[in-house]
Amino acid sequence: MISLHVYLTPLTGKFSDLKVAVTETWLPAMTKQPGFINAYLLQPFSDIELKKNDANIPDHDLEVVAFWRSEKERLEWVARPIHDEVFNQVLSSTEKVSYTLKTVENNW
Numbered sequence: 001m002i003s004l005h006v007y008l009t010p011l012t013g014k015f016s017d018l019k020v021a022v023t024e025t026w027l028p029a030m031t032k033q034p035g036f037i038n039a040y041l042l043q044p045f046s047d048i049e050l051k052k053n054d055a056n057i058p059d060h061d062l063e064v065v066a067f068w069r070s071e072k073e074r075l076e077w078v079a080r081p082i083h084d085e086v087f088n089q090v091l092s093s094t095e096k097v098s099y100t101l102k103t104v105e106n107n108w
Contacts, residue, residue, distance in 0.1 A: 001037065001069050001104040007060035009096040015061060022064060030066060031084040035073025039059035039066035062090070071101065 005042065010018040019041075027039055042063040044050065050057050068074040077083055 001107075002068050002074065003024045003102045003104055004064075004066045004068065004099060005060070005102065006064040006066075006097065006099045008062040008064070008090070008094055009060050010062075010093055014093040018062065018090065020086060021089040021093055022062065025089050026086045027064070027066075029082055032075065033073070033080075035076070035078040037067040037069060037071040039064060060098075067104065 008018060008022070009090050022041060028039070030036055030039060042065065043061070044058050044063075045053075047056070066074075068077075
């Protein structure tokens, strides 16, 4: 199993549009793909709360963590036309996007 971590920073004034594009377009399409397991949308605590807890302040406003059976199946999803169709809606409200991939070693 692998995890995809996508970090999103909205364009000024586009946070709500970005959140809608992620939750109503991109993730619902992703859930229908072979090999998809599940996904989570994460929003950091406020900067004030993070500072109070001596936690790092992220440089993104939203994070999507999606779990896939394999990197091969995730790449097959990325190659499908529907991926670009739905992800372009995310990109249209995004100032910055970055991602990383991880191998899931264990779960409990």
